[in-house]
Amino acid sequence: MLLRTDLPATMQGLQSIFQEQEMTETIHDTEGHGYLVTFIGKNGRFGVLRAHSHGLVTFDLQCCEGDDVAQVDNLLNELEKKMKSLLHGNIKRIKRLPALRRGDEVDRYWPTADGRLVEYDIDKVVYEEDSVYQNIKILHSQQFGNILILNGDVNLAESDLAYTQAIMGSGKENYAGKEVLILGGGDGGILCEAVKLKPKMITMTCGNVLDSLTGDCYEVLVEDCVPVLKRFAEEGRTFDYVINDLTAVPISTAPEEDSTWEFLTLILDLSIKVLRPTGKYFTQGNCVNLTEALSQYEEQLGTLSCRVDFSKEVVCVPSYMELWVFYTIWKK
Amino acid sequence: MLLRTDLPATMQGLQSIFQEQEMTETIHDTEGHGYLVTFIGKNGRFGVLRAHSHGLVTFDLQCCEGDDVAQVDNLLNELEKKMKSLLHGNIKRIKRLPALRRGDEVDRYWPTADGRLVEYDIDKVVYEEDSVYQNIKILHSQQFGNILILNGDVNLAESDLAYTQAIMGSGKENYAGKEVLILGGGDGGILCEAVKLKPKMITMTCGNVLDSLTGDCYEVLVEDCVPVLKRFAEEGRTFDYVINDLTAVPISTAPEEDSTWEFLTLILDLSIKVLRPTGKYFTQGNCVNLTEALSQYEEQLGTLSCRVDFSKEVVCVPSYMELWVFYTIWKK
Numbered sequence: 169m170l171l172r173t174d175l176p177a178t179m180q181g182l183q184s185i186f187q188e189q190e191m192t193e194t195i196h197d198t199e200g201h202g203y204l205v206t207f208i209g210k211n212g213r214f215g216v217l218r219a220h221s222h223g224l225v226t227f228d229l230q231c232c233e234g235d236d237v238a239q240v241d242n243l244l245n246e247l248e249k250k251m252k253s254l255l256h257g258n259i260k261r262i263k264r265l266p267a268l269r270r271g272d273e274v275d276r277y278w279p280t281a282d283g284r285l286v287e288y289d290i291d292k293v294v295y296e297e298d299s300v301y302q303n304i305k306i307l308h309s310q311q312f313g314n315i316l317i318l319n320g321d322v323n324l325a326e327s328d329l330a331y332t333q334a335i336m337g338s339g340k341e342n343y344a345g346k347e348v349l350i351l352g353g354g355d356g357g358i359l360c361e362a363v364k365l366k367p368k369m370i371t372m373t374c375g376n377v378l379d380s381l382t383g384d385c386y387e388v389l390v391e392d393c394v395p396v397l398k399r400f401a402e403e404g405r406t407f408d409y410v411i412n413d414l415t416a417v418p419i420s421t422a423p424e425e426d427s428t429w430e431f432l433t434l435i436l437d438l439s440i441k442v443l444r445p446t447g448k449y450f451t452q453g454n455c456v457n458l459t460e461a462l463s464q465y466e467e468q469l470g471t472l473s474c475r476v477d478f479s480k481e482v483v484c485v486p487s488y489m490e491l492w493v494f495y496t497i498w499k500k
Numbered sequence: 501m502l503l504r505t506d507l508p509a510t511m512q513g514l515q516s517i518f519q520e521q522e523m524t525e526t527i528h529d530t531e532g533h534g535y536l537v538t539f540i541g542k543n544g545r546f547g548v549l550r551a552h553s554h555g556l557v558t559f560d561l562q563c564c565e566g567d568d569v570a571q572v573d574n575l576l577n578e579l580e581k582k583m584k585s586l587l588h589g590n591i592k593r594i595k596r597l598p599a600l601r602r603g604d605e606v607d608r609y610w611p612t613a614d615g616r617l618v619e620y621d622i623d624k625v626v627y628e629e630d631s632v633y634q635n636i637k638i639l640h641s642q643q644f645g646n647i648l649i650l651n652g653d654v655n656l657a658e659s660d661l662a663y664t665q666a667i668m669g670s671g672k673e674n675y676a677g678k679e680v681l682i683l684g685g686g687d688g689g690i691l692c693e694a695v696k697l698k699p700k701m702i703t704m705t706c707g708n709v710l711d712s713l714t715g716d717c718y719e720v721l722v723e724d725c726v727p728v729l730k731r732f733a734e735e736g737r738t739f740d741y742v743i744n745d746l747t748a749v750p751i752s753t754a755p756e757e758d759s760t761w762e763f764l765t766l767i768l769d770l771s772i773k774v775l776r777p778t779g780k781y782f783t784q785g786n787c788v789n790l791t792e793a794l795s796q797y798e799e800q801l802g803t804l805s806c807r808v809d810f811s812k813e814v815v816c817v818p819s820y821m822e823l824w825v826f827y828t829i830w831k832k
Contacts, residue, residue, distance in 0.1 A: 194526065201544030201564065212533030216548065218562070224603035228560070230550070232533065265609055266617040268597070271556035276616075277597055284608075284619040285598040286821065289789055311788050311823045327823065330816070456643050457621055484662070486816040486823060489618065491643045491659065 175203045175219040181254045182217065185246050191215065211235050223260075225251070231267075274307065278322050280490040281416070281455035288315070288487075312487040316355055321416075324355050325487035332357040334483040334494040335411055335450050343367045346408035349400075349442065351393045351435065353413035354378070359386060371407075397438035410439045412451040417458075417465045433468055436497075440474045445499055449476075453493035456482050462493055475500040507535045507551040513586045514549065517578050523547065543567050555592075557583070563599075606639065610654050612822040613748070613787035620647070620819075644819040648687055653748075656687050657819035664689040666815040666826040667743055667782050675699045678740035681732075681774065683725045683767065685745035686710070691718060703739075729770035742771045744783040749790075749797045765800055768829075772806045777831055781808075785825035788814050794825055807832040 186193060191209035198204045207215040212232040219225045227247060231240055248262060266287070269276060274290045292308040305317040313326025324331055333339060336358060343365035350358050354374035362370050363386060370386035373393040381388040389396055393414070400406075412435060418428040439449050453462050462480075469478055478497045485492050518525060523541035530536045539547040544564040551557045559579060563572055580594060598619070601608060606622045624640040637649040645658025656663055665671060668690060675697035682690050686706035694702050695718060702718035705725040713720040721728055725746065732738075744767060750760040771781050785794050794812075801810055810829045817824050 192529075194528065196526065196538070196540055196546075197524075198540060198544060198546075199542070204540070204546060206528070206538060208528055208530060208536070210531070212530060212552075214528075214530075214536060214548070214550070216546070216562075218546070220544075220564070220603070222603075226562075226602055228562075230548075230558075230560075232552070261607070263602075263607060263609070265600070266611050266615055268617065270558055270595075271552070271554075275593070275595060277595070279598050282621065283598055284621060285600065286618045287616040289614065289616060289822075327816070484659070484816055484818040489821045490621075491818060 175221070178251075178254050179203050179205060179217065179219055179225075182247060182250055185243070185250055186215070189213075189243055213240075278317060278320065280488070281321070282457040282490060284490070286489045288312075290315075309487065315487055322487055324357060327486040328357075328488075329361075330483055331452075331485045331492070332361050334481065334485075334492075335413060335452055336361060337409075337448065337450055337496065338481060338483075338494075341409065341448065343409070347371075347406075348409045348411065349407040349439075350374075351397075351410070351412045351414050351439070353411065358411055358413055359388075362386075394434065394438070397435070397442060401438055401441040406442050406444045406447070408444055408447050410443055410447065410449045412436075412439060412449065416452055417454040417461050429464075429468065432465075433471070436468070437472050437474070440472060440476060440497070440499065443499060447498070449495075449497040451495050451497070453480065453495050455488075456491040456493050465495075469497065507553070510583075510586050511535050511537065511549065511551055511557075514579060514582055517575070517582055518547070520578075521545075521575055545572075610649060610652065612820070613653070614789040614822060616822070618821045620644075622647075641819065647819055654819055656689060659818040660689075660820075661693075662815055663784075663817045663824070664693050666813065666817075666824075667745060667784055668693060669741075669780065669782055669828065670813060670815075670826075673741065673780070675741070679703075679738075680741045680743065681739040681771075682706075683729075683742070683744045683746050683771070685743065690743055690745055691720075694718075726766065726770070729767070729774060733770055733773040738774050738776045738779070740776055740779050742775055742779065742781045744768075744771060744781065748784055749786040749793050761796075761800065764797075765803070768800070769804050769806075772804060772808060772829070772831065775831060779830065781827075781829040783827050783829070785812065785827050787820075788823040788825050797827075801829065 183193065186207050189209055191207035191213065194206045196204040196206065202218060202220040204218045213235065214230040216228040229240065244264060252259060274293055276287045276290045277285060278288055279285055289310040290307045291310055294308050294314055295306040297304050302319045307315050307317060309315050309325065311327065315325040316323040343362060344367065346367045348362055348367050348370045350370060350372040352374055353359060353372060354377045356378055359370060359372055363383065367385055372386065372388045373391055373396045374388060376390040378388055381390065414435065415428070443449055453465060469476055476497050477500050478495050481494050482491050483494055515525065518539045521541055523539035523545065526538045528536040528538065534550060534552040536550045545567065546562040548560040561572065576596060584591060606625055608619045608622045609617060610620055611617055621642040622639045623642055626640050626646055627636070627638040629636050634651045639647050639649060641647050641657060643659065647657040648655040675694060676699065678699045680694055680699050680702045682702060682704040684706055685691060685704060686709045688710055691702060691704055695715065699717055704718065704720045705723055705728045706720060708722040710720055713722065746767065747760070775781055785797060798810070801808055808829050809832050810827050813826050814823050815826055
């Protein structure tokens with residue numbers, strides 16, 4: 169709420185509402201930073217009412233599980249009504265935000281890569297474990313299905329065929345009879361879609377996570393991808409498509425400060441080595457808003473031992489709640 | 501944070517951090533609802549530290565615009581470190597949420613239809629006005645482009661071609677030479693896409709909002725759609741496609757309590773009347789999670805004066821941050 173008037177007088181006009189709710193008031197000395205009063209009520213309710221000198225009034229209400237929601241709504245409605253009346257409707261904006269739920273068994277807040285607060289419709293913890301590498305969670309979302317979350321980052325949900333299609337070239341490639349190398353992709357999404365396209369052979373490097381490590385047209389190497397790529401490069405083995413599903417572009421650090429960038433360039437260099445002259449390398453970038461990280465990645469592409477060109481595409485991956493950039497890279 | 505230990509003692513162990521920050525402490529009597537202490541600091545900082553008896557500890561920090569973000573982060577880091585040390589790492593979960601920004605010129609919080617808190621990357625207010633019908637906002641999102649927000653509901657963004665395609669039959673229809681009736685759609689998205697498909701004629705009913713009210717193959721009637729539909733029904737004028745882009749399925753009330761449902765059924769009945777026997781009626785439903793509202797809508801379809809069948813499709817509309825249901829309805 170935004171108001172322009174005598175703050176303490178207006179705030180005191182709200183007292184009766186809290187008295188009716190049997191909430192005990194404490195007025196705090198803010199040393200000149202507006203008017204601040206807290207209220208403690210029954211059932212563990214705690215309110216913070218604050219009026220800033222520039223006219224912003226905030227009210228935060230903490231309630232415990234099992235509190236009477238209708239009663240809480242009523243308190244907020246009364247407050248809003250009284251404020252309007254005290255200020256004769258002279259309010260620029262009123263906004264009530266959905267409650268933040270804390271300490272629930274299911275955590276519904278998984279911020280986007282660009283740092284925005286988003287609440288998911290998580291209703292169940294399907295799996296949670298700390299591996300030696302990372303924290304692994306599978307949470308169930310009502311609309312997105314199961315979501316894989318690694319170290320707090322939403323990786324992939326059952327709703328996200330758009331991710332898999334994008335990192336395979338968005339349906340513009342003919343995989344029939346082709347040789348494909350998948351780096352990572354342990355969730356199995358790319359492999360599952362790729363085998364449908366009748367490639368000659370898919371080689372995949374990832375952890376021992378899939379039910380079957382070999383199939384009619386695929387083989388999973390339970391190995392780190394770097395030695396595998398080095399071996400293939402030495403042997404002169406090449407591929408029509410290399411799909412890097414290992415990690416997103418790092419966002420928080422400059423290339424010279426982060427070994428992830430070094431890793432990324434190493435993989436890229438080796439991948440381009442095992443790519444046929446007409447082959448294509450596909451990978452994810454990051455959130456479209458992280459323009460600096462994406463620019464840095466594109467600069468890195470200019471430093472590879474082999475000269476490459478690239479194109480990018482912005483794709484909506486449903487469970488990400490942000491638009492994502494995918495790259496196609498080829499030899500010049 | 502979740503902990504199991506002597507709460508007051510642990511909380512008091514955190515005092516030194518607040519003292520270092522020159523924050524003044526007030527301990528509140530919660531009448532048996534855990535330990536609650538507030539802190540007032542310089543620059544208008546205000547903290548609420550609360551430990552619930554079941555082990556949840558929350559810390560809320562209010563900061564004013566222009567506060568030193570690095571210093572605030574440092575305070576939170578110190579708190580986390582000290583908590584870990586006091587509890588000997590016996591913590592089940594630690595979670596820090598992005599700050600909620602309140603009172604900004606741009607409002608970044610536009611909850612989903614199913615009531616979840618989501619933050620948008622809004623960076624500019626392009627337009628805001630109260631019409632006689634509703635509050636109209638156009639806000640600019642970094643990733644979604646301009647977003648039309650009506651009465652606080654995200655209606656459509658420049659990123660949302662998926663919405664337009666879905667409400668036109670998801671590319672499975674042949675519009676060439678067909679007669680099309682669009683109800684609403686004043687944002688122009690459907691009209692813009694439909695004219696590309698070389699229909700015989702598009703008739704659209706909406707407000708006087710488009711640059712041009714007639715074109716080679718379209719005509720906009722600046723009229724309420726109900727009298728138009730009634731007139732067409734009387735004249736025996738029929739269409740191959742009727743696209744209803746007026747409103748989503750109401751979510752908060754039962755059909756017998758809300759005139760919106762009555763309006764919806766009236767429009768549906770009239771639309772089916774002007775639909776050719778092989779024609780199709782397209783419309784949006786609502787968020788896929790609002791299963792009750794969607795079921796009610798489907799029940800309403802069974803009460804129309806003409807018997808109809810329907811199919812539905814779940815579509816990801818980027819700026820909605822939730823999956824959306826679209827209906828195709830036809831005469832049995």
